[in-house]
Amino acid sequence: MREFLLDIGKIFKVENLDKLSDEELKQIILEHIKKHSFIEKSLLELTEDFACSAELSIRVISSINKILDRIYAEKDIYKFISYCFDEFIKLLPVENISFMEKHPELNWLVLKVATGKIKFKDFKKKIFNIDSSLAGAAFKKGNFIYVPDVTKDERFDKKLSSLPIGSVLSVAVKVENKIVGVINFSHPEVNAFDEACIFFFVSMVKLFSAVLTLFKLYHENLKFNEQLQKEVDRKTSELQKINKKLYKASITDSLTGIYNRRFFFQRLEEEYSRSLRYGNSFCLILFDLDSLKKVNDMFGHPEGDRLIKLFAKVLKNFKRKEDVVARIGGDEFGCILIGSSQEGAIKFAERVKEEFKARYKKTSVSASGAIGCIGKGESFKFYKDYKEFFKEVDKVLFKAKKIKDKMEVIERN
Secondary structure, X not given: OHHHHHHHHHHOOOOOHHHOOXXXXXHHHHHHHHHHHHHHHHHHHHHHHHOOOHHHHHHHHHHHHHHHHHHOOOOOHHHHHHHHXXXXXXXXXXXXXXXXXXOOOOOEEEEEEEEEOOOHHHEOOOEEEOOOOHHHHXXXXXXXXXXXXXXXXXXXXXXXXXXXXXXXXXXXXXXXXXXXXXXXXEEOXXXXXXXXXHHHHHHHHHHHHHHHXXXXXXXXXXXXXXXXXXXXXXXXXXXXXXXXXXXXXXXXOOOOOOEOHHHHHHHHHHHHHHHHHHOOOEEEEEEEEOOHHHHHHHHOXXXXXXXXXXXXXHHHHHOOOOOEEEEOOOOEEEEEEEOOOHHHHHHHHHHHXXXXXXXXXXXXXXXXXXXXEEOOOOOOOOOOOHHHHHHHHHHHHHHHHHHXXXXXXXXXX
């Protein structure tokens, strides 16, 4: 046991090892482990970066889970980094990613990993002077440097590879508040990355830094099973919270805060199946804002956005807890009223329309809508699936939109 504790102590660079008792060593090592809590913070902050895109959020969740699983299966850090880059390339509009690590003694960056079309073997140069190279400039800056056209930057070595490179983004990698290297994203075309790409690439490097720290933490303390398991459980809990945030972002409309089209159709399919199986009743209401174009033309698109948000707010205020309201198009909204009768759905729709008119003061506005219901004990029209049901209600909505300020109802058979 003493020899094991001394080995762990050396990893953490504990001073006066030989003079410490076993219990003192245990306490010091545990304190070192606790200092790694910033990993959670980095991953939680990164959640906000990704929340704007539902599809991207889902892909990021998948990649994070794969990478975290790989931590415990891979022992070689550079093979692990290569695996991370393979996952990143699936997410990023980039053709090549490389990692350069600071030499422990010399003022050099050493190429360690290269993924994409330009492989490690394709690099004619593996060592880069920090004072004169592009990657070195990013390392010294401690942030990122983007060169949209490498032919116009003297810091870039034009003979670096036989394969073409047009644009390069170099981002410093920070582990435990220390710059340890640089990740380079490159593309054969010039001006390949816009501001959104650069923001996302930098965010992915933050994720990489946090995951790399977690990898090192796990492998440095692999033998410390009981204490390490507590850390892993804690981080797993935080990652579950991140996944919940990302899932919420993936089903939420970013403008209005209500559900989006993806989640709406998922719930519509569920309620339709439940109705067929158990005979439960529900009504589908589709709304379209008649006045959005007029408001955009009169006051500008920001005011049009405010009109859309107002209608969403009215829907939220009138819906019950079990109901589903969503924005399913530019100015189109959908409502699923669980357990509602046709009469109840008509009353709901009229209340929403009147409240919407009353709440908007700048000019007269209106909304058109369509209602279709499926219910137990009532002879409603039969539909082969939820898609056909939605399509029929949408056809009726089109009819109502031509008249404007009108609610149309699919009548029972």
